[in-house]
Amino acid sequence: METQTSSDTYRPTKIFFYSSLVWLVIGMIYGLILAFKFIWPNFLVWGPLQVILQFGRIRPIHTNMLLFGWLTMANIGALFYVIPKLCRNQLSFPKMATFLGYFWNFIIVVGSIALTMGYTTVTEYGEWPLWIDILVVIGVAMLAMICFSTIANRNEKQLYVSLWYFMGSLIWLPGLYIIGNLPYKLLSGVPQFLIFWFYGHNVIGLWFTTVGVGLIYYLLPYLTKNPLYSHRLSLIGFWTIATFYVWNGPHHLQNGPIPLWLMKAGIIPSVLLIIPVWAVLANVFGTMKGKWHAVAHNTPLKFLVTGAIFYLITCLQGPFQSLQGPSSIVKFTDWVPGHAHLPVFGAFSYVAFSVMYYVLPKIVYHNIYSNRLMETHFWLSTIGLLLFTFSTWTAGVFEGFAWIEGAQYGLQFVEMLTAMQPFFWIRTVGGTLMFVAQIFFIINLYKTIQLGKKSQNTNESSA
Amino acid sequence: MSGFANERSMFTYVIGASILFLIGVFGTAYLPFYDDQMQAPNENAELRNYSVDSAEYRGREVYIREGCHVCHTMFVRPVLADSALGPISQPADYYYEAPAMLGSKRTGADLMWVGNRWNADWHREHLINPQKILPGSIMPRYDYLSDQDMEDLIAYLMSLKPSPQTEGRPVN
Amino acid sequence: MDKDKQNSEVNNEEMKEQHPKTEHGAPTDEPPTPQVEDMSKDIRMGNAKVPRFLVVTYCLLAIWAFGYALMAVPLNQVAEVAADGETIFSQSCFGCHNVTDEFKVGPGMQDVGLKYSEEELQKILLNGIGTMPSLPNLGLNTEQIKAVKEYILTL
Numbered sequence: 001m002e003t004q005t006s007s008d009t010y011r012p013t014k015i016f017f018y019s020s021l022v023w024l025v026i027g028m029i030y031g032l033i034l035a036f037k038f039i040w041p042n043f044l045v046w047g048p049l050q051v052i053l054q055f056g057r058i059r060p061i062h063t064n065m066l067l068f069g070w071l072t073m074a075n076i077g078a079l080f081y082v083i084p085k086l087c088r089n090q091l092s093f094p095k096m097a098t099f100l101g102y103f104w105n106f107i108i109v110v111g112s113i114a115l116t117m118g119y120t121t122v123t124e125y126g127e128w129p130l131w132i133d134i135l136v137v138i139g140v141a142m143l144a145m146i147c148f149s150t151i152a153n154r155n156e157k158q159l160y161v162s163l164w165y166f167m168g169s170l171i172w173l174p175g176l177y178i179i180g181n182l183p184y185k186l187l188s189g190v191p192q193f194l195i196f197w198f199y200g201h202n203v204i205g206l207w208f209t210t211v212g213v214g215l216i217y218y219l220l221p222y223l224t225k226n227p228l229y230s231h232r233l234s235l236i237g238f239w240t241i242a243t244f245y246v247w248n249g250p251h252h253l254q255n256g257p258i259p260l261w262l263m264k265a266g267i268i269p270s271v272l273l274i275i276p277v278w279a280v281l282a283n284v285f286g287t288m289k290g291k292w293h294a295v296a297h298n299t300p301l302k303f304l305v306t307g308a309i310f311y312l313i314t315c316l317q318g319p320f321q322s323l324q325g326p327s328s329i330v331k332f333t334d335w336v337p338g339h340a341h342l343p344v345f346g347a348f349s350y351v352a353f354s355v356m357y358y359v360l361p362k363i364v365y366h367n368i369y370s371n372r373l374m375e376t377h378f379w380l381s382t383i384g385l386l387l388f389t390f391s392t393w394t395a396g397v398f399e400g401f402a403w404i405e406g407a408q409y410g411l412q413f414v415e416m417l418t419a420m421q422p423f424f425w426i427r428t429v430g431g432t433l434m435f436v437a438q439i440f441f442i443i444n445l446y447k448t449i450q451l452g453k454k455s456q457n458t459n460e461s462s463a
Numbered sequence: 464m465s466g467f468a469n470e471r472s473m474f475t476y477v478i479g480a481s482i483l484f485l486i487g488v489f490g491t492a493y494l495p496f497y498d499d500q501m502q503a504p505n506e507n508a509e510l511r512n513y514s515v516d517s518a519e520y521r522g523r524e525v526y527i528r529e530g531c532h533v534c535h536t537m538f539v540r541p542v543l544a545d546s547a548l549g550p551i552s553q554p555a556d557y558y559y560e561a562p563a564m565l566g567s568k569r570t571g572a573d574l575m576w577v578g579n580r581w582n583a584d585w586h587r588e589h590l591i592n593p594q595k596i597l598p599g600s601i602m603p604r605y606d607y608l609s610d611q612d613m614e615d616l617i618a619y620l621m622s623l624k625p626s627p628q629t630e631g632r633p634v635n
Numbered sequence: 636m637d638k639d640k641q642n643s644e645v646n647n648e649e650m651k652e653q654h655p656k657t658e659h660g661a662p663t664d665e666p667p668t669p670q671v672e673d674m675s676k677d678i679r680m681g682n683a684k685v686p687r688f689l690v691v692t693y694c695l696l697a698i699w700a701f702g703y704a705l706m707a708v709p710l711n712q713v714a715e716v717a718a719d720g721e722t723i724f725s726q727s728c729f730g731c732h733n734v735t736d737e738f739k740v741g742p743g744m745q746d747v748g749l750k751y752s753e754e755e756l757q758k759i760l761l762n763g764i765g766t767m768p769s770l771p772n773l774g775l776n777t778e779q780i781k782a783v784k785e786y787i788l789t790l
Binding site for chain 3: 160221267271274275278279
């Protein structure tokens with residue numbers, strides 16, 4: 001896809017952005033297959049496909065591909081663009097950054113193959129086998145080195161809020177990836193499961209969330225042309241998320257086999273996360289003051305603000321679900337996938353869409369091809385996501401109460417599942433809309449890139 | 464962007480972020496290894512401590528390979544939603560579990576004590592064609608498993624029983 | 636490569652709005668070759684106070700946290716799930732079996748303990764026999780099956 005010469009400063013960002021789009025499409029196709037298998041368990045059961053598209057094998061492929069192929073690569077591409085801008089310098093080690101782009105794609109490919117073949121470590125969102133984890137850690141170390149070196153050599157003394165978040169994320173990601181993916185035969189039992197969820201929750205909270213919030217802080221002043229509302233709120237937001245988020249793992253074992261002290265140590269910080277989340281949101285709304293009319297015709301801003309609102313909803317649900325009573329009803333049900341899609345698709349993919357719409361014109365030297373396609377992308381994604389989440393939340397609550405009434409296994413359990421079929425249908429329709437939206441997104445970006453190349457070529461030939 | 468002179472050094476952030484992270488790691492990922500409740504195996508743990516050459520051990524590998532843990536939990540809580548699933552899980556039950564497969568989503572039923580529920584023939588028929596045994600089930604067919612894998616998997620599932628001392632175990 | 640300098644005062648968004656498709660020039664709020672860009676011009680930092688409602692929220696959360704840390708207890712909702720054999724029998728078995736020796740769909744249960752040993756009975760309950768389904772298939776757990784067995788042995 002990439003034909004620019006290596007003198008192009010934005011090459012690393014381009015590689016990461018373009019590859020992330022490929023993984024977005026493939027990962028969502030896997031998601032759709034999963035959704036269809038909820039309706040027809042024998043969907044695509046045909047020859048070898050029965051094994052390589054078996055539900056238990058492809059569900060981790062879906063999550064890993066979208067988390068690490070799409071969202072992580074989009075985030076890294078954004079970091080490689082935003083950090084030099086905020087530091088008023090150029091990216092350090094550009095060749096290594098380019099290499100990292102190819103290396104990361106290699107990781108996603110081999111990781112997905114390994115999962116297809118049934119090699120899994122069971123760690124949710126970290127199912128790749130150990131030798132791939134080692135590659136990931138090397139890749140993340142390279143990423144941290146490139147970014148920290150760029151920040152250290154900055155020409156702008158002041159460290160802007162976004163850079164705090166980026167620095168934090170780049171320390172936390174390697175730390176939690178190593179701890180979460182320790183060789184699983186070395187540990188055992190409930191403490192090991194706690195480590196699995198230490199990783200599973202924090203990879204969302206201390207990587208996707210913190211990079212996403214950093215990007216919100218970067219884009220919002222540009223898109224609104226307002227100053228960032230409050231420096232003090234930014235400070236509170238950053239230091240409280242750094243304090244509380246790490247402690248969230250144990251709430252995944254709420255009501256489970258953990259001692260009381262650990263339950264309290266997990267639940268209290270989960271609820272206190274309201275502090276950083278509301279601080280960020282107050283900052284977003286404060287900055288938006290007087291600029292709400294701009295949301296109507298500025299699609300990147302629309303994505304950004306909607307993403308922030310989805311972030312708020314997720315983080316209102318989170319503390320609620322972590323409490324004993326609500327957890328005893330919605331835990332393990334279809335509520336959970338609804339809740340999980342909200343931050344990674346609704347909140348932080350929306351931020352990534354916004355970043356791409358904002359950054360791509362600057363690196364391919366051409367405006368976004370079509371505003372109408374951008375709008376279509378926004379509305380299809382949003383309607384799809386709302387159908388998806390509301391159907392899963394409703395189904396989840398019904399399932400929870402059906403279990404309380406005794407439909408816990410055997411025929412009664414299956415009867416309960418049959419009754420949930422309408423919701424599975426709505427979920428599939430929602431997922432299809434989300435997928436179609438991304439096709440419009442990619443067509444739009446592809447056209448933009450092509451036009452950018454064309455106008456550049458004519459410019460060069462005329463010069 | 465002026466007037467925040469203390470925000471010109473990276474080290475505040477690097478060191479602050481690292482320390483706060485390590486405190487959380489210590490509390491939620493390290494300390495549990497030193498908790499008394501988690502440190503003693505019980506009878507159930509011993510029952511599930513399969514030797515490497517047993518059918519149950521191989522069956523567990525099949526269980527992992529096919530991703531059964533993606534849809535089935537092994538996690539009985541003292542809540543109404545789990546009232547018919549059998550004895551409440553305790554940390555000691557999982558002492559030898561590596562990797563631990565407590566699970567996060569019940570697309571299918573909980574399997575903590577599934578060995579009590581059905582017999583081997585039932586499992587065989589059900590794994591080959593779940594819809595025949597439980598009409599309306601959305602579980603995939605596992606008719607592609609080799610005979611060896613199938614028998615190992617069944618042996619593993621049938622081994623998931625509480626020890627006699629555990630039946631009617633109160634919550635502590 | 637300096638094609639966009641002439642309209643550098645037009646900002647990117649306005650351009651997008653005015654010429655969503657026709658404008659083929661580069662976006663203009665940034666030099667085409669990345670040079671030192673004065674960030675302080677683009678991003679300004681306000682210094683608003685923390686809003687009152689947030690301060691109140693923070694205080695309430697702090698109070699809640701202390702209360703929770705001191706007072707939370709583990710949930711224990713396990714109702715003594717009906718391990719009462721007679722009740723279960725009337726719900727799950729009575730449709731086919733009388734408690735007398737009268738034949739309904741299946742045989743009556745009176746003196747069933749003489750017909751089968753306890754072990755044989757356990758097998759029948761767990762696996763079913765003839766057209767009778769197994770009790771686990773009816774959604775009964777170990778404790779409940781034990782209770783049913785003990786109950787019918789008293790008949």
